[in-house]
Amino acid sequence: MLPDTMLPDKVQFQGKNPGPLPLILASQSPSRRKLLLTAGIRPTISVSHVDENAVVAQTAADRMIDPVDLPARDRVQVLARAKAQAVASRYSDIHKAVLSTEGNREVYRPYGIDPTSQRSSHSQTGSTSQKDFRSFQPLQDFLRIHPGLSAYPEVYGAGPLVIGSDSLFEIGGTIYGKPHTAQIARDRLQAMRGSTGILWTGHCLIDPYSGRKAEAVSRAEVHFADYSNKEIDAYIATGEPLEVAGCFTLEGIGAAFIDSIHGSPSGVIGLSLPLVRSLASQLGVSWTDLWNMAVSRPAGSSEEDHSQSKGKNLSRDYLSGQDRRAAVDVPSDNITQxxxxxxxxxxxxxxxxxxxxxxxxxxxxxxxxxxxxxxxxxxxxxxxxxxxxxxxxxxxxxxxxxxxxxxxxxxxxxxxxxxxxxxxxxxxxxxxxxxxxxxxxxxxxxxxxxxxxxxxxxxxxxxxxxxxxxxxxxxxxxxxxxxxxxxxxxxxxxxxxxxxxxxxxxxxxxxxxxx
Missing domain, CATH: 3.90.79.10 (Nucleoside Triphosphate Pyrophosphohydrolase)
Known part of the structure; x- marks a missing residue:
């Protein structure tokens, strides 16, 4: 259960707005992330680790039906809710832990940096010769001055927001999940040829700091072209249809095999953006409050510096200065935040x-x-x-x-x-x-x-x-x-x-x- 309220008694902003309201995506789906990026929102990714089969089985047991008889519409909604609740509870727990902190915060400034000017406090030239500058303060005092995510509810009346989603494709009353194998994909793509199916996408938006939620399901009819067996084999050879619900992607290679869509195109991809905007409005949040993709540059850098740095791999890490890609390439599915x-x-x-x-x-x-x-x-x-x-x-x-x-x-x-x-x-x-x-x-x-x-x-x-x-x-x-x-x-x-x-x-x- 999420708490009724999790706000601290007092939040000090020091005259600064905390910035755009963070949106936390309870999924590592590249398609959903790309949709939000295109819409001006760079989400924080937090994988729910929900056992989907267990959630479906429990829901079916509560209704005294077999899991296979749980309608696709209901299935995507309970899974979207479970994912969002799992991540929202995690953020709720983080907030509780922060509010109950003990002890002191020790600050070590090896270069004597004045945090207000970002210049050396012991040199007029900004020298980085090391000196031992240390200070101490109660950790709770620091957290009152730097409330972090706790600042957002006072500014926006909610937040940060967690979005959970799940999609299933249904054709002829049969639910198609991810095929995983080439033969299953081939059988399904042949059955889908020239037919119409329904893409169901469940959405659940939660404010972890109040426990409020808004949820809905999008429905889109997908009309498939009369493609050939040769085209099916070539499509399967790309690997794209093997790990996606329904064996196709609207935003990928398979888009050419779709004649038309009746419904939200973004819902077919994984998140109905108009629907998510409506859900945010139900929680009192403006869609534009979530926009955080404005181009920015480090303080003190020039427009020229910023322009020249775009696309470069600035590969020095942490205190060590070592190349982060030290031994092998970063995994292609590594999550960026x-x-x-x-x-x-x-x-x-x-x-x-x-x-x-x-x-x-x-x-x-x-x-x-x-x-x-x-x-x-x-x-x-x-x-x-x-x-x-x-x-x-x-x-x-x-x-x-x-x-x-x-x-x-x-x-x-x-x-x-x-x-x-x-x-x-x-x-x-x-x-x-x-x-x-x-x-x-x-x-x-x-x-x-x-x-x-x-x-x-x-x-x-x-x-x-x-x-x-x-x-x-x-x-x-x-x-x-x-x-x-x-x-x-x-x-x-x-x-x-x-x-x-x-x-x-x-x-x-x-x-x-x-x-």
Missing amino acids: PGDGWIPCVCGHKHWGTNGAAGVLLIRTDPVTGQATHIVMQHRAAWSAEGGTWAIPGGAVSEGENSVEGALREAWEEAGIAANDISIVGAYDEDHGPWNYTTVFAVEKEGHQVQPYVGDDESIEITWVPLDDVNKLNLLSAFRSDWPHFRELIRKMADKRAAAGHAVNRQSASGQAAA
């Missing part, structure tokens, strides 16, 4: 994350002593910067997020670390001025047990590592530099929590690590 991209820095490197980057350092403590014993570590994919090294799960902060929200989202996406299983106990922010990386320290909640796993293509392995073994790993260079300080921070945080009676109740950490 608002906030992904390279940013030049005063340190001479280009860092990943136009809004900065963040990650979660999750700590496991001994159930008896309360002392820290393990942390979750990520074995980085070969294609990433310093591929094959170890660090913590993290990545670029998305549009509208503060660094803590970004860290929690990345930890879920990459390592399956759910925000409702952990408590935030502090943060460390390395601030270079135009770019920063925030390490969020967290512990497992009492009675909760995190079993991390590889959640996307950015990891080889995600696992608990004993503190004494961290230095034995081939660490990412930036993490290796930070680890001695982090180890001391972990000790102090654990001591403080143990003294306050916060020792976590769980089974032996060593036994869990072995499992």
